[in-house]
Amino acid sequence: MSRRFTGAYAAIARALVAGDAKARLARHGYVVLDDAFDVARARALKDEFNALRRRGAFVANASLFAREGVVALAKPHVYECEVHRLSKEDAASAPLVNELANATSVMEALNEAFGALGGGALDRTSTKLQVNEGAGGCFPLHFDSDASLDSRRVTMCAYLDEDWCEARDGGALALYPFPRGRVTIAPKAGRVVIFSSEFGLHRVMPAMRERFMFTVWYFAKEMRAPMKAKPPGVTAEAQMTALLDPALRKHLGKIVLADEWAKSIREAHGESEGVEAALKTHWDEVALISRVLSNNYPLGLELIAKEMERGDGAFDAGVDWFPE
Numbered sequence: 001m002s003r004r005f006t007g008a009y010a011a012i013a014r015a016l017v018a019g020d021a022k023a024r025l026a027r028h029g030y031v032v033l034d035d036a037f038d039v040a041r042a043r044a045l046k047d048e049f050n051a052l053r054r055r056g057a058f059v060a061n062a063s064l065f066a067r068e069g070v071v072a073l074a075k076p077h078v079y080e081c082e083v084h085r086l087s088k089e090d091a092a093s094a095p096l097v098n099e100l101a102n103a104t105s106v107m108e109a110l111n112e113a114f115g116a117l118g119g120g121a122l123d124r125t126s127t128k129l130q131v132n133e134g135a136g137g138c139f140p141l142h143f144d145s146d147a148s149l150d151s152r153r154v155t156m157c158a159y160l161d162e163d164w165c166e167a168r169d170g171g172a173l174a175l176y177p178f179p180r181g182r183v184t185i186a187p188k189a190g191r192v193v194i195f196s197s198e199f200g201l202h203r204v205m206p207a208m209r210e211r212f213m214f215t216v217w218y219f220a221k222e223m224r225a226p227m228k229a230k231p232p233g234v235t236a237e238a239q240m241t242a243l244l245d246p247a248l249r250k251h252l253g254k255i256v257l258a259d260e261w262a263k264s265i266r267e268a269h270g271e272s273e274g275v276e277a278a279l280k281t282h283w284d285e286v287a288l289i290s291r292v293l294s295n296n297y298p299l300g301l302e303l304i305a306k307e308m309e310r311g312d313g314a315f316d317a318g319v320d321w322f323p324e
Helices: 010-018 021-028 039-054 088-092 095-102 105-114 236-244 246-256 258-269 275-296 298-310
Strands: 030-033 059-066 070-082 122-132 137-142 152-159 173-176 183-185 192-196 201-207 211-220
Touching (some): 010 030, 021 030, 021 105, 039 070, 039 095, 039 211, 070 258, 088 095, 095 211, 137 258
Antiparallel strands (some): 059 070, 152 211, 173 183, 173 201
Protein backbone atom coordinates (compact mmCIF):
# COMPACT_ATOMS: atom_id res chain seq x y z
CA MET A 1 0.00 0.00 0.00
CA SER A 2 1.58 3.29 -1.10
CA ARG A 3 1.85 6.00 1.49
CA ARG A 4 0.05 9.34 1.13
CA PHE A 5 2.53 11.84 -0.33
CA THR A 6 2.24 15.54 0.43
CA GLY A 7 4.23 18.71 -0.23
CA ALA A 8 5.96 20.28 -3.21
CA TYR A 9 6.88 17.02 -4.96
CA ALA A 10 3.76 14.98 -4.15
CA ALA A 11 2.67 14.57 -7.79
CA ILE A 12 6.14 13.30 -8.76
CA ALA A 13 6.19 10.88 -5.84
CA ARG A 14 2.78 9.48 -6.75
CA ALA A 15 3.86 8.97 -10.36
CA LEU A 16 6.94 7.03 -9.26
CA VAL A 17 4.97 4.50 -7.25
CA ALA A 18 1.63 4.34 -9.08
CA GLY A 19 2.32 4.77 -12.80
CA ASP A 20 4.72 3.34 -15.34
CA ALA A 21 7.44 5.83 -14.33
CA LYS A 22 9.08 3.20 -12.13
CA ALA A 23 9.33 0.75 -15.03
CA ARG A 24 10.72 3.40 -17.40
CA LEU A 25 13.31 4.53 -14.86
CA ALA A 26 14.46 0.96 -14.23
CA ARG A 27 14.44 0.00 -17.92
CA HIS A 28 16.02 3.07 -19.50
CA GLY A 29 17.82 4.77 -16.60
CA TYR A 30 15.66 7.91 -16.85
CA VAL A 31 12.04 9.06 -16.85
CA VAL A 32 10.41 12.32 -17.99
CA LEU A 33 7.39 13.63 -16.06
CA ASP A 34 5.43 16.57 -17.49
CA ASP A 35 3.18 18.87 -15.45
CA ALA A 36 5.01 17.78 -12.31
CA PHE A 37 4.26 21.20 -10.83
CA ASP A 38 2.11 24.08 -12.07
CA VAL A 39 3.19 27.14 -14.02
CA ALA A 40 2.25 29.47 -11.17
CA ARG A 41 4.80 27.74 -8.93
CA ALA A 42 7.41 27.91 -11.71
CA ARG A 43 6.86 31.67 -12.04
CA ALA A 44 7.06 32.20 -8.30
CA LEU A 45 10.28 30.17 -8.10
CA LYS A 46 11.83 32.25 -10.89
CA ASP A 47 10.98 35.39 -8.90
CA GLU A 48 12.79 33.93 -5.89
CA PHE A 49 15.78 32.93 -8.05
CA ASN A 50 16.05 36.50 -9.34
CA ALA A 51 15.76 37.93 -5.84
CA LEU A 52 18.61 35.65 -4.72
CA ARG A 53 20.66 36.75 -7.75
CA ARG A 54 20.27 40.36 -6.70
CA ARG A 55 21.46 39.38 -3.22
CA GLY A 56 24.62 37.81 -4.72
CA ALA A 57 23.71 34.22 -3.83
CA PHE A 58 24.58 32.81 -7.28
CA VAL A 59 28.18 32.09 -8.30
CA ALA A 60 29.81 31.12 -11.61
CA ASN A 61 29.79 27.41 -12.36
CA ALA A 62 32.91 25.41 -13.26
CA SER A 63 33.70 21.85 -14.38
CA LEU A 64 36.30 19.92 -12.39
CA PHE A 65 38.95 17.94 -14.25
CA ALA A 66 41.47 15.64 -12.62
CA ARG A 67 44.86 16.36 -14.16
CA GLU A 68 47.87 16.73 -11.85
CA GLY A 69 45.39 17.77 -9.20
CA VAL A 70 41.83 19.05 -9.63
CA VAL A 71 41.43 21.86 -12.18
CA ALA A 72 38.31 24.06 -12.25
CA LEU A 73 37.28 25.09 -15.76
CA ALA A 74 34.76 27.94 -16.00
CA LYS A 75 31.47 27.64 -17.92
CA PRO A 76 30.61 31.07 -19.34
CA HIS A 77 27.06 32.35 -18.64
CA VAL A 78 26.14 29.62 -16.11
CA TYR A 79 25.50 30.53 -12.45
CA GLU A 80 24.44 28.32 -9.57
CA CYS A 81 23.36 28.48 -5.95
CA GLU A 82 23.67 25.61 -3.46
CA VAL A 83 20.64 25.95 -1.19
CA HIS A 84 22.35 24.49 1.87
CA ARG A 85 24.96 27.26 1.66
CA LEU A 86 22.43 30.12 1.78
CA SER A 87 22.71 32.52 4.69
CA LYS A 88 19.77 32.67 7.11
CA GLU A 89 18.75 35.99 5.59
CA ASP A 90 18.86 34.70 2.02
CA ALA A 91 17.01 31.53 2.95
CA ALA A 92 14.30 33.55 4.66
CA SER A 93 13.81 35.57 1.46
CA ALA A 94 13.04 32.41 -0.59
CA PRO A 95 10.36 30.30 1.13
CA LEU A 96 9.49 28.25 -1.97
CA VAL A 97 13.14 27.39 -2.53
CA ASN A 98 13.38 26.27 1.09
CA GLU A 99 10.26 24.13 0.68
CA LEU A 100 11.89 22.38 -2.28
CA ALA A 101 15.13 21.80 -0.41
CA ASN A 102 13.34 20.28 2.58
CA ALA A 103 10.80 18.12 0.73
CA THR A 104 11.29 14.36 1.16
CA SER A 105 8.38 12.84 -0.79
CA VAL A 106 10.38 11.89 -3.91
CA MET A 107 13.08 10.26 -1.80
CA GLU A 108 10.40 8.32 0.07
CA ALA A 109 8.79 7.29 -3.23
CA LEU A 110 12.10 6.11 -4.68
CA ASN A 111 12.76 4.04 -1.59
CA GLU A 112 9.25 2.57 -1.74
CA ALA A 113 9.41 1.83 -5.47
CA PHE A 114 12.92 0.42 -5.60
CA GLY A 115 13.77 -0.66 -2.07
CA ALA A 116 17.54 -0.51 -1.64
CA LEU A 117 18.02 1.56 -4.78
CA GLY A 118 21.54 1.20 -6.09
CA GLY A 119 22.97 -0.43 -2.98
CA GLY A 120 21.35 1.25 -0.02
CA ALA A 121 18.26 3.24 0.93
CA LEU A 122 18.30 6.94 0.04
CA ASP A 123 18.52 9.09 3.14
CA ARG A 124 19.40 12.68 2.21
CA THR A 125 19.20 15.26 -0.56
CA SER A 126 21.05 18.29 -1.90
CA THR A 127 19.42 21.03 -4.00
CA LYS A 128 21.14 23.40 -6.43
CA LEU A 129 19.54 26.30 -8.31
CA GLN A 130 20.80 27.26 -11.76
CA VAL A 131 20.45 30.26 -14.05
CA ASN A 132 21.87 30.11 -17.57
CA GLU A 133 22.15 33.59 -19.09
CA GLY A 134 21.87 32.21 -22.63
CA ALA A 135 24.46 33.33 -25.21
CA GLY A 136 25.49 29.70 -25.66
CA GLY A 137 25.87 28.69 -22.01
CA CYS A 138 25.98 24.89 -21.73
CA PHE A 139 27.47 21.82 -20.01
CA PRO A 140 29.78 19.13 -21.45
CA LEU A 141 29.06 15.41 -21.27
CA HIS A 142 29.43 14.15 -17.73
CA PHE A 143 28.16 11.82 -15.03
CA ASP A 144 26.89 13.44 -11.84
CA SER A 145 28.44 10.89 -9.51
CA ASP A 146 31.53 8.77 -9.12
CA ALA A 147 30.90 5.96 -6.65
CA SER A 148 34.48 6.25 -5.38
CA LEU A 149 33.81 9.87 -4.32
CA ASP A 150 30.20 10.15 -3.15
CA SER A 151 26.97 8.19 -2.67
CA ARG A 152 24.63 10.00 -5.07
CA ARG A 153 22.26 7.56 -6.75
CA VAL A 154 19.49 9.62 -8.38
CA THR A 155 19.35 13.05 -10.05
CA MET A 156 16.16 15.08 -10.53
CA CYS A 157 16.18 18.11 -12.85
CA ALA A 158 13.17 20.47 -12.81
CA TYR A 159 12.53 23.28 -15.30
CA LEU A 160 10.84 26.66 -14.90
CA ASP A 161 10.69 28.39 -18.31
CA GLU A 162 7.45 28.82 -20.26
CA ASP A 163 7.11 28.85 -24.06
CA TRP A 164 10.45 27.16 -24.61
CA CYS A 165 11.17 26.26 -28.24
CA GLU A 166 14.11 23.87 -28.57
CA ALA A 167 14.68 24.75 -32.24
CA ARG A 168 14.89 28.46 -31.43
CA ASP A 169 16.15 28.52 -27.85
CA GLY A 170 18.41 25.43 -27.66
CA GLY A 171 19.18 24.54 -24.06
CA ALA A 172 17.86 20.96 -24.18
CA LEU A 173 18.97 18.33 -21.70
CA ALA A 174 20.68 15.63 -23.76
CA LEU A 175 20.71 12.15 -22.22
CA TYR A 176 22.94 9.37 -23.50
CA PRO A 177 21.43 6.10 -22.19
CA PHE A 178 24.22 4.10 -23.80
CA PRO A 179 24.01 1.68 -25.57
CA ARG A 180 20.84 3.39 -26.78
CA GLY A 181 21.18 6.63 -28.70
CA ARG A 182 20.93 10.24 -27.53
CA VAL A 183 17.62 11.67 -26.32
CA THR A 184 17.03 15.45 -26.12
CA ILE A 185 14.50 16.91 -23.70
CA ALA A 186 13.35 20.54 -23.91
CA PRO A 187 13.46 22.41 -20.55
CA LYS A 188 9.82 23.48 -20.43
CA ALA A 189 8.09 24.74 -17.28
CA GLY A 190 6.73 22.03 -14.98
CA ARG A 191 8.82 19.25 -16.55
CA VAL A 192 10.94 16.97 -14.36
CA VAL A 193 13.59 14.49 -15.54
CA ILE A 194 14.85 11.80 -13.16
CA PHE A 195 17.88 9.64 -13.97
CA SER A 196 20.74 7.60 -12.56
CA SER A 197 23.41 9.89 -11.08
CA GLU A 198 26.12 7.24 -11.49
CA PHE A 199 25.36 5.93 -14.97
CA GLY A 200 23.19 8.64 -16.56
CA LEU A 201 25.58 10.30 -19.01
CA HIS A 202 24.19 13.71 -20.00
CA ARG A 203 24.93 17.27 -21.03
CA VAL A 204 23.10 20.59 -21.58
CA MET A 205 23.03 21.91 -25.13
CA PRO A 206 23.90 25.60 -25.74
CA ALA A 207 21.08 27.88 -24.58
CA MET A 208 20.17 30.98 -26.56
CA ARG A 209 17.84 32.52 -23.98
CA GLU A 210 17.79 32.76 -20.21
CA ARG A 211 17.12 29.35 -18.67
CA PHE A 212 16.03 28.61 -15.07
CA MET A 213 16.07 25.19 -13.40
CA PHE A 214 16.97 23.37 -10.22
CA THR A 215 18.56 20.00 -9.52
CA VAL A 216 17.98 17.70 -6.56
CA TRP A 217 20.40 14.87 -5.84
CA TYR A 218 19.42 11.86 -3.75
CA PHE A 219 22.14 10.16 -1.70
CA ALA A 220 22.32 6.65 -0.30
CA LYS A 221 23.37 6.10 3.30
CA GLU A 222 26.59 4.39 2.32
CA MET A 223 29.20 4.55 -0.40
CA ARG A 224 29.05 1.77 -2.96
CA ALA A 225 31.69 -0.93 -2.74
CA PRO A 226 34.16 -0.86 -5.65
CA MET A 227 32.72 -2.57 -8.72
CA LYS A 228 34.79 -5.25 -10.39
CA ALA A 229 34.76 -5.86 -14.14
CA LYS A 230 33.42 -9.21 -15.25
CA PRO A 231 35.98 -11.56 -16.80
CA PRO A 232 36.00 -11.45 -20.60
CA GLY A 233 35.02 -15.04 -21.27
CA VAL A 234 35.75 -16.64 -24.63
CA THR A 235 32.63 -15.79 -26.64
CA ALA A 236 31.53 -12.52 -28.19
CA GLU A 237 28.26 -12.67 -26.23
CA ALA A 238 30.05 -13.09 -22.90
CA GLN A 239 32.39 -10.20 -23.67
CA MET A 240 29.49 -7.96 -24.72
CA THR A 241 27.67 -8.76 -21.47
CA ALA A 242 30.78 -7.83 -19.49
CA LEU A 243 31.20 -4.55 -21.40
CA LEU A 244 27.57 -3.56 -20.77
CA ASP A 245 27.84 -4.31 -17.06
CA PRO A 246 27.96 -1.14 -14.93
CA ALA A 247 31.63 -1.68 -14.06
CA LEU A 248 32.69 -1.15 -17.69
CA ARG A 249 29.76 0.58 -19.42
CA LYS A 250 30.83 4.10 -18.39
CA HIS A 251 34.27 3.51 -19.89
CA LEU A 252 32.86 1.95 -23.05
CA GLY A 253 30.54 4.92 -23.55
CA LYS A 254 33.46 7.31 -23.36
CA ILE A 255 35.27 5.74 -26.30
CA VAL A 256 32.10 5.30 -28.39
CA LEU A 257 31.16 8.95 -27.83
CA ALA A 258 34.73 10.31 -27.80
CA ASP A 259 34.30 12.87 -30.59
CA GLU A 260 30.96 14.15 -29.31
CA TRP A 261 32.41 14.32 -25.80
CA ALA A 262 35.35 16.44 -26.97
CA LYS A 263 33.02 18.75 -28.92
CA SER A 264 30.90 19.26 -25.80
CA ILE A 265 33.96 20.27 -23.75
CA ARG A 266 34.84 22.89 -26.36
CA GLU A 267 31.26 24.19 -26.55
CA ALA A 268 30.88 24.44 -22.77
CA HIS A 269 34.21 26.10 -22.04
CA GLY A 270 35.13 27.93 -25.23
CA GLU A 271 38.50 29.60 -24.83
CA SER A 272 38.55 29.33 -21.04
CA GLU A 273 42.00 28.91 -19.55
CA GLY A 274 42.77 25.23 -19.28
CA VAL A 275 40.40 23.95 -21.98
CA GLU A 276 43.25 22.52 -24.07
CA ALA A 277 44.56 20.64 -21.05
CA ALA A 278 41.05 19.30 -20.41
CA LEU A 279 40.81 18.08 -23.99
CA LYS A 280 44.22 16.42 -23.75
CA THR A 281 43.08 14.66 -20.57
CA HIS A 282 39.97 13.48 -22.39
CA TRP A 283 41.89 12.04 -25.35
CA ASP A 284 44.50 10.45 -23.07
CA GLU A 285 41.69 8.67 -21.21
CA VAL A 286 40.05 7.58 -24.46
CA ALA A 287 43.35 6.11 -25.71
CA LEU A 288 43.92 4.22 -22.45
CA ILE A 289 40.38 2.83 -22.30
CA SER A 290 40.51 1.81 -25.97
CA ARG A 291 43.77 -0.03 -25.46
CA VAL A 292 42.60 -1.92 -22.36
CA LEU A 293 39.20 -2.90 -23.76
CA SER A 294 40.60 -3.87 -27.16
CA ASN A 295 43.16 -6.13 -25.50
CA ASN A 296 40.67 -7.84 -23.19
CA TYR A 297 37.24 -7.70 -24.89
CA PRO A 298 37.89 -7.61 -28.66
CA LEU A 299 35.04 -9.91 -29.63
CA GLY A 300 32.60 -8.02 -27.43
CA LEU A 301 33.56 -4.66 -28.95
CA GLU A 302 33.04 -6.06 -32.44
CA LEU A 303 29.63 -7.47 -31.52
CA ILE A 304 28.48 -4.24 -29.88
CA ALA A 305 29.50 -2.28 -32.98
CA LYS A 306 27.38 -4.61 -35.14
CA GLU A 307 24.41 -4.37 -32.78
CA MET A 308 24.61 -0.57 -32.74
CA GLU A 309 24.56 -0.51 -36.54
CA ARG A 310 21.28 -2.43 -36.42
CA GLY A 311 19.87 0.36 -34.25
CA ASP A 312 16.90 -1.52 -32.76
CA GLY A 313 18.18 -1.37 -29.16
CA ALA A 314 17.26 -4.99 -28.51
CA PHE A 315 20.69 -5.99 -27.25
CA ASP A 316 20.56 -3.66 -24.23
CA ALA A 317 17.68 -5.49 -22.53
CA GLY A 318 19.90 -6.61 -19.66
CA VAL A 319 21.50 -3.24 -18.85
CA ASP A 320 21.36 -2.49 -15.13
CA TRP A 321 20.99 1.20 -14.22
CA PHE A 322 20.71 0.79 -10.44
CA PRO A 323 22.96 -2.13 -9.49
CA GLU A 324 23.03 -3.43 -5.95
